[in-house]
Amino acid sequence: MPKIMVVDDEASIRMLYREEFEDEHYDVVEAEDGNGLLERIETESPDVIVLDIKMAAYDGLDLLQEIRQKFQELPVIISSAYGAYKGDYKTLAADYYVVKSSDLSELKQKVKKALEGVVPPKKG
Amino acid sequence: MIVNVSSEARSGEDRPVTPRDWIEKNPQRVEQADVVVGIPSFNEADCIPFVAEQAAIGLKTYFSDYRCVLINCDNASKDNTREAFLSVDAGVPKIYLSTPPGVRGKGNNFRNLFQKSVDLGARAIVVVDADLRSITPRWIKNLGEPLLQDYGYVAPIYIRHKYDGTITNHLAYPFSRALYGRRIRQPIGGDFGFSGKLAAVYLESDLWDEYVSLFGIDIWMTTLAINSPFPVAQAFLGGPKVHRTKDPAATLGPMFVHVISVMFRLMERFQDTWEKVQWSKPTPIFGFGLGDPDTPPPVQVNEERLHSEFVAGFRRNEALYRRVFPEDVFGKVQEIAGLSFDQFELPSNLWAKIVYDFALAFYRLEADRDALIESFVPLYFGRTGSYVRSTQGIQLRAVEDYIEEQCLVFEETKPYLVERWKEIQEG
Numbered sequence: 001m002p003k004i005m006v007v008d009d010e011a012s013i014r015m016l017y018r019e020e021f022e023d024e025h026y027d028v029v030e031a032e033d034g035n036g037l038l039e040r041i042e043t044e045s046p047d048v049i050v051l052d053i054k055m056a057a058y059d060g061l062d063l064l065q066e067i068r069q070k071f072q073e074l075p076v077i078i079s080s081a082y083g084a085y086k087g088d089y090k091t092l093a094a095d096y097y098v099v100k101s102s103d104l105s106e107l108k109q110k111v112k113k114a115l116e117g118v119v120p121p122k123k124g
Numbered sequence: 125m126i127v128n129v130s131s132e133a134r135s136g137e138d139r140p141v142t143p144r145d146w147i148e149k150n151p152q153r154v155e156q157a158d159v160v161v162g163i164p165s166f167n168e169a170d171c172i173p174f175v176a177e178q179a180a181i182g183l184k185t186y187f188s189d190y191r192c193v194l195i196n197c198d199n200a201s202k203d204n205t206r207e208a209f210l211s212v213d214a215g216v217p218k219i220y221l222s223t224p225p226g227v228r229g230k231g232n233n234f235r236n237l238f239q240k241s242v243d244l245g246a247r248a249i250v251v252v253d254a255d256l257r258s259i260t261p262r263w264i265k266n267l268g269e270p271l272l273q274d275y276g277y278v279a280p281i282y283i284r285h286k287y288d289g290t291i292t293n294h295l296a297y298p299f300s301r302a303l304y305g306r307r308i309r310q311p312i313g314g315d316f317g318f319s320g321k322l323a324a325v326y327l328e329s330d331l332w333d334e335y336v337s338l339f340g341i342d343i344w345m346t347t348l349a350i351n352s353p354f355p356v357a358q359a360f361l362g363g364p365k366v367h368r369t370k371d372p373a374a375t376l377g378p379m380f381v382h383v384i385s386v387m388f389r390l391m392e393r394f395q396d397t398w399e400k401v402q403w404s405k406p407t408p409i410f411g412f413g414l415g416d417p418d419t420p421p422p423v424q425v426n427e428e429r430l431h432s433e434f435v436a437g438f439r440r441n442e443a444l445y446r447r448v449f450p451e452d453v454f455g456k457v458q459e460i461a462g463l464s465f466d467q468f469e470l471p472s473n474l475w476a477k478i479v480y481d482f483a484l485a486f487y488r489l490e491a492d493r494d495a496l497i498e499s500f501v502p503l504y505f506g507r508t509g510s511y512v513r514s515t516q517g518i519q520l521r522a523v524e525d526y527i528e529e530q531c532l533v534f535e536e537t538k539p540y541l542v543e544r545w546k547e548i549q550e551g
Contacts, residue, residue: 069408087521093409117403
């Protein structure tokens with residue numbers, strides 16, 4: 001079962017995503033901020049990360065760069081209440097950017113796409 | 125001072141460059157280096173001193189623990205580019221390399237750079253355009269440091285005016301991203317880095333041809349890098365690229381034919397890879413934290429000319445387009461060519477099919493490929509004109525959304541290409 005790690009400081013969001021994705025037969029783990037996040041990714045081995053941007057003590061876009069540099073192929077989907085952050089070049093390190101909505105269909109579609117994304121291993 | 129001029133170089137004949145067939149001036153007798161900054165040039169005497177100075181400061185500031193050298197790889201410029209470069213008081217050793225007189229081409233300059241870098245044992249090679257006005261020392265850091273962390277290739281991300289880099293925005297970026305599954309935002313940026321190991325791969329490649337030796341070199345390097353064993357990254361350079369920009373409606377020159385021909389030709393070699401790629405993925409990005417970037421200078425566009433070139437080009441090439449496109453695509457292109465300037469629009473979903481149909485036609489044809497790519501130019505003008513119209517009044521970062529949407533269209537349309545490619549092979 002694919003595993004999603006939801007990184008968001010709002011408990012209500014984490015709960016909503018857990019319920020919705022578990023209904024779709026995903027395994028869900030939660031992180032409420034960036035504290036020890038890279039280590040948790042290492043131990044939990046999620047297949048995709050759904051990452052908030054504005055968290056109280058952490059900037060999700062900075063976390064994104066750290067995740068991307070350490071886990072180059074791990075899909076990361078930004079899920080933010082603010083579409084304005086699309087203007088930040090740091091978002092280019094994410095696989096997709098989804099503006100938060102009560103309708104999760106776009107987020108689910110992007111998660112599915114991220115899991116389908118196949119780049120053949122490099123030869124040599 | 126070492127001056128090496130092979131006997132063949134003195135002849136001035138027009139011929140492809142062969143290994144170490146260069147004119148070299150190496151006043152400090154550099155024989156080994158860890159970090160190289162290469163500056164390819166042809167008649168850049170007025171610009172190259174500034175670029176060399178900034179690159180030298182970058183090397184001294186950020187790579188002071190490494191053996192560094194600046195290398196100007198020139199095409200035997202006649203405007204004193206060599207003297208202008210060598211007279212820069214850089215505080216870093218300099219080497220001047222040139223192709224022999226009569227041997228032109230940016231790609232040939234790069235081939236000399238690959239060879240010299242391998243000869244020096246370089247681990248990291250950063251390349252910057254000789255006509256840059258916006259380069260800062262930090263560019264050298266951001267493009268070079270990842271190479272010392274075992275990345276093989278580092279492409280730039282810089283702020284460009286929404287009408288600068290239209291070949292990149294509408295062809296090189298969406299096409300290479302959809303095919304090879306890696307989002308290199310500026311695949312023909314002109315300022316990038318590669319490792320010594322990748323330089324050796326480039327030297328050993330049997331994919332070199334005339335157009336690679338000319339303006340096709342950038343897309344060739346990026347495509348081979350993506351398909352090499354080495355990881356690729358991007359570096360945010362923090363500011364706008366300020367160089368000699370051109371109205372996209374102006375004459376394209378040979379660059380278009382070289383870039384697109386190389387792009388299409390490489391598909392045959394890497395077919396096993398791109399047929400399997402589903403959706404694209406981002407790369408690590410280095411170099412943030414430079415503060416808010418400046419706004420790039422404006423680029424003027426002659427929209428009416430783009431439209432008129434598209435319409436005239438359609439009429440001129442109609443018979444060829446009927447052979448390139450399936451009926452439905454031809455019909456749509458024909459319809460758009462009949463629209464007035466005020467009404468015309470060439471949307472991205474049609475544009476993706478046009479590009480893929482041209483790639484397929486290129487694959488089918490052994491002869492007349494140049495004529496095929498020349499006939500592509502009016503369609504590119506049409507797409508550019510439509511894009512200019514659609515993005516007027518839109519801020520730069522919102523335009524990135526537009527480009528991103530076009531890339532997603534290319535990815536979603538890719539099965540169209542894969543299916544028809546297989547039909548050609550089986551046919």
